[in-house]
Amino acid sequence: MEKIEFKQLGEELYYEKLDNGLDVYCLPKKGFNKTFITFTTKYGSVDNHFVPLGSNEYKIVPDGIAHFLEHKMFEKEDGDVFQQFTKQGASANAFTSFTRTAYLFSSTLNVYENLKTLIDMVQQPYFTEQTVEKEKGIIGQEIQMYNDNPDWRLYFGTIENMYHNHPVKIDIAGTIESIADITSDLLYECYNTFYHPSNMLLFVVGPVDPKEMIDTIRVDQAARPFTDQPEIRRYFDDEPETVAEKEKVLKMNVQTPKCMVGLKGNFVNQKGDKMLKTELSAQLLLDLLFSRSSENYRDLYDEGLIDDSFSYDYTQEESFGFVLVGGDTTEPDKLESKIKEILLKAKTHDNLSESALTRIKKHKIGTFLRALNSPEFIANQFTRYAFNEMDLFRVVPILEEITFDDVKKVATTLIAEERLTVCKVLPKN
Amino acid sequence: MEKIVVNGGLKLHLLKTEKYKTNTIVFKMKTPLTKEDATIRALLPHVLQSGTTTYPSVMELRTYLEELYGAVLYVDLQKKGEYHVISITMELANEKFLKSDEQLLKKGISLLAEILLNPKTVNNDSFDEQIVEKEKRTLKQRIQAVFDDKMRYANLRLVQEMCKNEPYSVPVNGYLEDVDQINAKNLFNYYKKSLAEDELDLFIVGDFDENEVVSLVNDKLQFAERKPKNISKTSERKIEKENVVIEKQDLAQGKLNIGLRTNVSYGDDDYFALQVFNGLFGGFPHSKLFVNVREKASLAYYAASRLESHKGLMMVMTGIETKNFEKALTIIKKQLQAMKNGEFTDAELVQTKAMIQNQMMETLDTSRGYIEVMYHNVISQAKVTEELWKEKINDVKKEDVLKVGEKVQLDTVYFLSGMEA
Numbered sequence: 001m002e003k004i005e006f007k008q009l010g011e012e013l014y015y016e017k018l019d020n021g022l023d024v025y026c027l028p029k030k031g032f033n034k035t036f037i038t039f040t041t042k043y044g045s046v047d048n049h050f051v052p053l054g055s056n057e058y059k060i061v062p063d064g065i066a067h068f069l070e071h072k073m074f075e076k077e078d079g080d081v082f083q084q085f086t087k088q089g090a091s092a093n094a095f096t097s098f099t100r101t102a103y104l105f106s107s108t109l110n111v112y113e114n115l116k117t118l119i120d121m122v123q124q125p126y127f128t129e130q131t132v133e134k135e136k137g138i139i140g141q142e143i144q145m146y147n148d149n150p151d152w153r154l155y156f157g158t159i160e161n162m163y164h165n166h167p168v169k170i171d172i173a174g175t176i177e178s179i180a181d182i183t184s185d186l187l188y189e190c191y192n193t194f195y196h197p198s199n200m201l202l203f204v205v206g207p208v209d210p211k212e213m214i215d216t217i218r219v220d221q222a223a224r225p226f227t228d229q230p231e232i233r234r235y236f237d238d239e240p241e242t243v244a245e246k247e248k249v250l251k252m253n254v255q256t257p258k259c260m261v262g263l264k265g266n267f268v269n270q271k272g273d274k275m276l277k278t279e280l281s282a283q284l285l286l287d288l289l290f291s292r293s294s295e296n297y298r299d300l301y302d303e304g305l306i307d308d309s310f311s312y313d314y315t316q317e318e319s320f321g322f323v324l325v326g327g328d329t330t331e332p333d334k335l336e337s338k339i340k341e342i343l344l345k346a347k348t349h350d351n352l353s354e355s356a357l358t359r360i361k362k363h364k365i366g367t368f369l370r371a372l373n374s375p376e377f378i379a380n381q382f383t384r385y386a387f388n389e390m391d392l393f394r395v396v397p398i399l400e401e402i403t404f405d406d407v408k409k410v411a412t413t414l415i416a417e418e419r420l421t422v423c424k425v426l427p428k429n
Numbered sequence: 430m431e432k433i434v435v436n437g438g439l440k441l442h443l444l445k446t447e448k449y450k451t452n453t454i455v456f457k458m459k460t461p462l463t464k465e466d467a468t469i470r471a472l473l474p475h476v477l478q479s480g481t482t483t484y485p486s487v488m489e490l491r492t493y494l495e496e497l498y499g500a501v502l503y504v505d506l507q508k509k510g511e512y513h514v515i516s517i518t519m520e521l522a523n524e525k526f527l528k529s530d531e532q533l534l535k536k537g538i539s540l541l542a543e544i545l546l547n548p549k550t551v552n553n554d555s556f557d558e559q560i561v562e563k564e565k566r567t568l569k570q571r572i573q574a575v576f577d578d579k580m581r582y583a584n585l586r587l588v589q590e591m592c593k594n595e596p597y598s599v600p601v602n603g604y605l606e607d608v609d610q611i612n613a614k615n616l617f618n619y620y621k622k623s624l625a626e627d628e629l630d631l632f633i634v635g636d637f638d639e640n641e642v643v644s645l646v647n648d649k650l651q652f653a654e655r656k657p658k659n660i661s662k663t664s665e666r667k668i669e670k671e672n673v674v675i676e677k678q679d680l681a682q683g684k685l686n687i688g689l690r691t692n693v694s695y696g697d698d699d700y701f702a703l704q705v706f707n708g709l710f711g712g713f714p715h716s717k718l719f720v721n722v723r724e725k726a727s728l729a730y731y732a733a734s735r736l737e738s739h740k741g742l743m744m745v746m747t748g749i750e751t752k753n754f755e756k757a758l759t760i761i762k763k764q765l766q767a768m769k770n771g772e773f774t775d776a777e778l779v780q781t782k783a784m785i786q787n788q789m790m791e792t793l794d795t796s797r798g799y800i801e802v803m804y805h806n807v808i809s810q811a812k813v814t815e816e817l818w819k820e821k822i823n824d825v826k827k828e829d830v831l832k833v834g835e836k837v838q839l840d841t842v843y844f845l846s847g848m849e850a
Contacts, residue, residue: 009450009526031448033790080724082714087776089783091791092714108790109783137727144682145730145748148579253679254577256570293491301487301563307570328570359495366499366522369450373795428679 001214006393009372013393014210016218020226021198023386024217026210027378035206036106036375037115039122040383042201043194044099045172046319051233053192058235061190062181064139064174067096069187071139073103073121075131081121090114098168099317100384106375111208112216119220122200125191127184136179143173150254150425157248157423158262158324164244165237168320196229197221201383205375236319241266243421251428258425259332261339263415265314265321271389275316276398280364281410282314282323284402287360288352289342290325296342296351305335318388323414332424340420347415354404361399368395431803434643438652442803443642444634444796450526452534452635453796454519456541457804458627461660462513462596468568468603469611469619474504474515475564476556476616480549485557493540497533498522502540509808510694510739511596511660515623517541518797523636534637535645542649545624556613556620565608572602583684583845584746590674591688591841596660597740628657630807634796659810665692665836672841677848684845685757687745689765692836695738696811699836701821702829706837707736707743708781709830710768715780717764717773718745726760728753739808743837751847758842769834771827778827785822789815 004013014026045067049060073094074081085092090107103122107114146152156171163169173179204213243264267278289296290312300306310327325343329335345351371377382392434441460470484490494500501520506513519541521533549557575581585600592598629652633642668690693703711718711734722732732747749757767773792798793815806812813821 008528029448031446032794034794080714086713086715086784087780089780089787091784091787106787106791108787134727138723138730141682141728141748141750142730144750147681150577255573256577291491291495293488293495295488298486298488304563304566307567309570309574328574330570359492363495363499365527366497369522369526370499370501370520373449373451375794 001211004393008396009369009393011372011393012210014214016214018197018218018221020221020224021196022221023201024204024214025201025382026204026208026213028208028210029206029375032207032375033108034106034375035108035111035204035208036104036379037118037205038102038104038203038379038383039118040100040102040201040203041194042099042199042387043101043190044097045170046098046167047194047234048167048170049235050193052189053229058233061186062174063170063178064172065182065186065190066101067173068135068139068179068182069190070094070096070101070103071135072127072132072187073125076121076124076126081117084117085114088113088117090117092118096172098172098320100387102380102383104379111206115216116220122195123224125188125195127187129184132182132184132187136182139173139179140176143171143176146171146173150252150258153250153252154258154260154326154423154425155324157250157425158260158421159322161245161248161421161423162243162262162264162322163320164240166239166320167236193232197226198229199232201386203379203383205378239320242418246421248423250423250425252425254425254427256328257330257332257427258327259329259335260324260326260423261336261343262421262423263323263343264419264421265316265323266414266419267316267321268319270316271318273390273394273398275388276385276390276394277402277406278410279314279316280395280399281402281406282316282414284357284360284364285346285352285407285411285414286312286314286323286325287363288356288407289346291360293356293359300335300338305329305331305338332426336422336424343415343420344417346411349408349411352404352408352411357404357407361402364399365396368399432639436647436651438655439629439631439646439650440807441643441646442630442632443639444632444799445636445639446634447636448794449523449635449796451520451522451796452537452633452637453800454521454537454541455632455797455800456517456545457514457630457632457807458623459509459512459514459630459657459807460623460627461658462508462511462599464596464599466619467513467599467601468607469616470513470515470623471506471601471603472561472564472568472608472611472616473620473623474506474517475568476560477544477548477620478502478504478517479560479564480557481543482547482549483543485549497531497536498527498529500533500537506601508597508601509804510737512739512808513601517544520796525636534635534642538642538645539649545650548620550617551613554614555617558613561611561613561616565611568602569605569608572600572605572608575600579678579680579684579845580746580748583686583843584744586674586676586845587686587688587744587841587843590672590843625653626655626658628807630804632800632803634799662694666690668838668840671839674841675844675846677846680845680847682748683751683754683847685747685749685754686843686845687761687839688841688843689743689745690838690840691736691741691743691833693833694741694809695805696809696813699829699833700738702825702833703736704785704822705778705781705825706768706830706833707734708785709773709777710734710743710764711745713781713784715777717767718747718761721760721764722747722757726756728757728760738805751849754844754846762839765837765839769831769837771831771834775827778830782822782825786819789818
C-alpha cells in the first residue's frame, strides 16, 4: 500500500495495485457520515468494435450494449441487487458514459457488507434470455424519455454533426431498434472482454480506515479465480479532422429555440500531464471567451441572445474531444454566427487578455477546491483521470504552470472554420 | 451543533465544521406566496445580482468574484409549502487551503451586504432601468422554459389542476403576463417592502471564528425587527371525487403524474410515519412503485413518489407509453391500496427506515443540504433536531404507517399524453 500526501489540500490518498491487476484507491474523509465507493470499468459506448476475449477477430456489437449491460448487472439469480443494497441501508446506482461504466453506492452504515455486495454484483454476471427481454421495455422508456428532452437531442445532434465514423456519435443508450438485437450471449461476450480487474478501478472515499479497507479488498480479490488476460484490442476507424456536417435543424415540440455550436477537437492520443494541460488550457480559453465576467457574455446578454441556460464546455478523451457552446435563444441564427465569430477571433488571439487569465486561473483553483467537498466528484473524476493516466491532484500545480502563451497555442491549434458545426432545435409550428 | 444568534430582524445560524474546503453563506427571505406578488418577487433577486453601487454591472461583479478565488454566487427561488422563499447563496474557498492570506469569508459577507443593501439605483428610489428590462426578458424565458421540459411541465400542470384555488398553485417564477407590469420603480418599492417585512435568515457553514463572524454580520447586515407573516395551517380536506385531467402533446413518452393529499405536514407528530409510508410506496428502489411499475411490469424507466412536506402532498411520477396509461394507473392504485392495507413486511419497514436515515445523513454531509434541513424548522416553526429526527424515524411502527395511510387520499390524476392511442 502506497500513501500519497497532498499537504496544501489537507488530503491523503492510499493506493495499491492488486495481483489480479485491479487498481484500488482510498481517500479517507474525516467528519463525513457517508462512504462512497465506485467500481469502474474502462468500457463505454465507444467500445463497440473489438476482439472478444478468446476470439481472434474483430467484431461490431449492437449500439447501446455497454449501457444495457450496466442495467443487467443489477439482476441475479436470486433477485435484484438494488434490494440487497437497500436492505443494507445503501443507495446504489450506475452510469455509462462514452468511455466508462461505473457502479457505485453510498452508505452511512454497513460499509463492508455493501462493498462485498458491490464486488459480487460486478464480478458475478448472470444473464438469461428472459431477463434480457424484460429489460428492453425499461430501457425503451429510458430512450423515449431522452427523445423528448430537447437539451439531450441538441447535445447529441451537435456531436453527431462532428463525427464521420467515430462511435462517440452513437447515443449511449442506443435506439429501440438497436437494443432489440441484444442477447444474453452478446452480453457475456462484452462482459468477459471488458470486466477483467486489470481493466478496472475501485475508489473508496469516506470516513474509513484506509489500511483496513485496502486489506479487505486485497483478501477478497485474492479469493476470486481471475487468470491473466491479454490486452484488449479495440478498433476505431480513421476519423477526419473536419466535421461530418456543418448544420442540423431538429424540429421539436418546444416553445423556445435552442442553438449549440460545436468545435471538433484535434488533440487525440494524449495522456498524462500533457492531456491534463491541454484540457485545462482549453477550459481556461473558454472561460476567457464566455464566462460571465467576459465582454462577450455581456454583449450576448445585452443583445438578448442568451439567458441563464447558456453554457460551454470542453471535454477530451483518448480518441475524441470537443467544445460545445450554446443554450436557449430566441435568435438561433444570430447566436450561431456570434459564437463562431468569437471563436474564430480567438484563433488569432485578438480577444484574449493576459490579465483576465490570471483572474480566471484563481477562479478555477477555487472551483476545484469546492469540488473536493464532494465525494462523488472525487471518485468519478479521479477514475476518469486515471483511465487517461492523469492525476486529479495535479490539477492545481498544472493550472499554476499554464501561461498565456499556452492558452494562445491551444487556441491556434484547436480552432478552425472546418471543425465548426451547429445544431438547432426549433419549434415545430 | 447549530448556533443561533438573533440580531434585530435577522436570525443568524452558524455551523462550525472542518469537513469542507469552503465556507457557505446562504441568505433566505420568506413571505407567503401570492398570485399578485409572485412575478415581481421572482424578478427581484436576479436584479439584485446584476449590479451594486461598487460593482455596477454583471461583468464587474463577476470579475470581482473570480478575484475571490472563484467565489460562487447565485440566487434562486423556492416554494416551501405556501411560502415564497428567495435565496442568495455564496460559497468561498477557505483560505487555509490556498497559498494566499486573503480573508475570503469576510469579503464574502461584505459582498452579500453590498448586494442586498446597496444595489445599483437611480436617486435611491428606483433600480437601474436597463438592468430591470434585461432581467424581465430573462424571466420570461425562464417561465417559458418549463414548457420544454416535459417532466417539469407535467408536475407544474398537476399542481395547477390539483390546487386550483390555493396559493400553492402559483408557479415559483410567476406568470408571463405579469412580467410587463413590472418597472424599475415598482420593483424598487417591492424590494424596500420585502426587506422591511420578510422573515430573514442567514446561514453560515464552515470553519471560521464564530465571534468574528457574528460581529461582522451585526455590523454589515442590520435589519429592523419585524413580526413575520405566517400562514395558518390548511385544515384537513375530504376529497369527494378524483379529478382526472388528460392533455395531449406531440411526445414520444407520456408522463403520468398523480397528486395525493396526505393531510400531514412537517412538524406534525405523524410526519415521520408519513416519511416511512412514502419510502415504502415510492421513495426507493425497493418500493412498491419501482418494483411493480418498473421491475415487474416493465412499463417505465422511472416510477417514484415524493413528499411536498410543507404542503401535505404526495406526488407520484412515471413516464410510460401512451397506450399503457390505464394499465399503469391500475397498478399504481393497487399499490396505494396495498399500502393502506399494510401489505408490507417488518423487514421492509426496517429497510425503509434505514434508507431514510441514510438519506438524511448524506444530506447533512453537504453544507447546502445541512442548511435546507435547518430551514425546515424555520418554515414549520418546529424544532426538530438531527437527534430527534433520527429517534422519531426509528420509533415508527407498522400501526403508525397504517394510521397515517388512512389520511392519504388520491386527489388528481394528470396525464400528459402522446398523440397516439
